[in-house]
Amino acid sequence: MSGVWMRRVVLALAFACTHIVVLAIHLPVREFAGDGFFDHWDFYGNVDNTTWGNVTYVDEPTARAQQLIYTNGQGNVVMRVDNFTTLTPAQLVLRNSLRLTTKDRFQIGSLIIIDVVHMPYGCSVWPAFWTLGSPQDWPVGGEIDLIEGVNNMGFNQIAIHTTEGCYQTQIAEQTGVLLEGDCSNDRGCITRETKPNSFGAAFAQAGGGVWALQIAESGIYAWFWSRPDIPENIRNATPQTPIDTIPWGFPTAAYPNTRCNINQFFSPQHLVLLTTLCGAWAGEPSVYASTCQTPTNSCFADNILGNGANYLNAFWEIRYIRIYLSEDAPPPPPPTSATPTPTPTQTPPATTTDPRQLPPPSTSSGSAVGLQWDNSWANMKFSGILGLLGTIFML
16 A cells, blocks of 8 residues: 555545544435426415514415516526515515425435525625424524525624524634524524635625535534535536535534534424515614615615615525435435415426516516425435545545
């Protein structure tokens, strides 16, 4: 055995034994992509009654009728905020937007990868991609915020929320900056991204990027890569390719089980994808003023009201979301419905139109104001030792 090869083996094994990641290969379970993306999600169909944003999360028929959701010419899914309806002052003013929740739940052993080309951004805009424990009430089942920020922030924040007793260790091996270590407080355990281009306009100008979230008994770990830096094993993967986390290096955020019992604090998780406006974070006056200087310095008056043209960049463009399970994990739980399921509608044909250039729908209206798994996994179970050896030889 050559000295170079031996050194590679030692380095790989040393990294694998740091407890930051699990050695198991992750096997593909489901992909959300293209025209079938929305088939496995529930639409909220209500106002934002959790973070109190000035939006109505519309149901699927409304979203399709107003072209708030569609698949573009590149095969990417687009989800946008209403940027065409003129809203005037009233007792309650809400702009149409979207909140989607997966019917499936994803347990410990899951690896979630999302490839985003464009995320919503701008003053008053609050995008988030996160997970929510089920079936318990928040935060009994835990919450993991993978993508979240507001207004013109220059960086993404990652956080977890739990009941009392879960903490993020100060010595966690991660590249992000720890902002808060008590996961039971209102803000949760927060880590700030330090890599460039992780949020907002800079993210879009760099061509987007990829996040990965690993939920393991050893802990919860989150990675981010801007488009030019995406690891080869993700960049070259197909929906059928197993994934190994070892080549990725230290994560942005690490929540090891040394101070947080993952089995105790996290039940199987639904995925949630949304955009709200203003609300308890983006609309908080000091937060808003820190990155937005507008005529009246009012999140509501300077953004929600008017013709909506300021929301031309308030859209998600997503290549895919892929779900994997570690090789030694049990099969996934059966799907549930986290929110009322709308009447199915036909998927519209793909469009090449940029969401910033779509004309208003012919029957558009103002926002409502009323309160109103996959069996293939079992066939893909196989030994991960070959994948691990392949990783070692490629180091």
